[in-house]
Amino acid sequence: MKSLFLLVVAFVAVRSDNDDNAARLLASKSILNQFIVEGKELTVEYSIYNVGSSQAYNVELSDSSFPEEDFQRVSGSLNVKWDRLAVGANVSHAVILKPLRPGYANFTAAQVKYYPTEESQAQQVGYTTAPGEAGIVGLKDYERRFSPHIVDWATFAIMTLPSIGFPFLLWYRSKSKYDVKHKKN
Amino acid sequence: MATSTKILALAVLAVLPLLMNASTCIGPQVTSNVYTTSEASMSISTVFVVEVAVKCNNGEKDLLLFADVNGHMVPATQSGTGKFQVSWSDEHKKLPAGTYGVRFFDEEGYNAVRKEKRSGTDGSTVTPIFTVNVKHSGTWTGPYVQTEFVATCVALLVWYMAYRSKSFLMS
Numbered sequence A: 001m002k003s004l005f006l007l008v009v010a011f012v013a014v015r016s017d018n019d020d021n022a023a024r025l026l027a028s029k030s031i032l033n034q035f036i037v038e039g040k041e042l043t044v045e046y047s048i049y050n051v052g053s054s055q056a057y058n059v060e061l062s063d064s065s066f067p068e069e070d071f072q073r074v075s076g077s078l079n080v081k082w083d084r085l086a087v088g089a090n091v092s093h094a095v096i097l098k099p100l101r102p103g104y105a106n107f108t109a110a111q112v113k114y115y116p117t118e119e120s121q122a123q124q125v126g127y128t129t130a131p132g133e134a135g136i137v138g139l140k141d142y143e144r145r146f147s148p149h150i151v152d153w154a155t156f157a158i159m160t161l162p163s164i165g166f167p168f169l170l171w172y173r174s175k176s177k178y179d180v181k182h183k184k185n
Numbered sequence B: 001m002a003t004s005t006k007i008l009a010l011a012v013l014a015v016l017p018l019l020m021n022a023s024t025c026i027g028p029q030v031t032s033n034v035y036t037t038s039e040a041s042m043s044i045s046t047v048f049v050v051e052v053a054v055k056c057n058n059g060e061k062d063l064l065l066f067a068d069v070n071g072h073m074v075p076a077t078q079s080g081t082g083k084f085q086v087s088w089s090d091e092h093k094k095l096p097a098g099t100y101g102v103r104f105f106d107e108e109g110y111n112a113v114r115k116e117k118r119s120g121t122d123g124s125t126v127t128p129i130f131t132v133n134v135k136h137s138g139t140w141t142g143p144y145v146q147t148e149f150v151a152t153c154v155a156l157l158v159w160y161m162a163y164r165s166k167s168f169l170m171s
Helices: A004-018 A139-146 A150-184 B004-020 B106-117 B147-170
Strands: A025-031 A041-052 A058-062 A071-075 A079-085 A090-099 A103-107 A111-113 A123-127 A131-134 B031-036 B046-055 B066-069 B072-075 B083-090 B098-105 B130-135
Touching: A025 A111, A025 A123, A041 A058, A041 A079, A058 A131, A079 A090, A079 B072, A090 B046, A090 B083, A111 B004, A139 A150, A150 B147, B031 B130, B046 B098, B066 B083, B066 B106, B072 B106, B083 B098, B098 B106
Parallel strands: none
Antiparallel strands: A025 A041, A041 A090, A058 A079, A058 A111, A071 A090, A103 A131, A111 A123, B031 B046, B046 B083, B066 B072, B066 B098, B098 B130
């Protein structure tokens, strides 16, 4: 009987760990670009979900994986905080950057710090998902493939003008001479 | 006697907002910086980012802001004293070009809007602390007609005219 009672107590003790009234945050970080091009905007979106059973307090998101000399900040801040995150709620945050150099870049996780309950003294530290490694295409290569090339086509048209225009001129001259003769007759 | 009670009443009314301890902003001076996605190849969904710097006349430092974004309320993130950011994203089709008004509320306003929404209305009667207008000029998804297509059409046209006049001559 005593062993059964102890077993029940142990089971309850283990279970209560999960039912603790605490917040749990899941965070994701994703790059919304189809192509990452040097000198063009890079869109980073963060999403934080509270899947715990209590409000999260003082939620701080800080991303230090974009050094100033490689990424210029266009819009948005890389260190932000929310006062509270309700149970079951999700928030999203976007930052726009501009890569300054082509090459390979490893996009690592950002840090999320929060207090799981109102009274807790210890700050919980978590990390977002990491998008991983991706290549930043150079601007020239991107333009070679995707720009409309209007200037190139205009140049081509001007270059074909002599080879089409010259025979046309000859024909036109002879045609106008022939027409005049016809009228005379 | 009457005037002194009036003065007392006015004094109490003037002091009341300070005593209430609600973080509300009186006379906000707002500078805003807005970004919207311009090219579809740079983002698979259109993203709007609104950054605001708020200075309150009553020197309020612990302001909490909430924004009404396309119908639902979102808490604004704080990126420094008085600096807030609101961002949202959706498919390109759902965020066409135009001006979007983003209303910012403090905690009282937020609770008022939530109450109104629960009772069925859309909460548009609550006055915001301030509103930021976001002008979105549309997300560019590529030119209407490819230049290669135009060049091919012009080439075919020139060839056709030459062929017609040639057959006319030969006939």
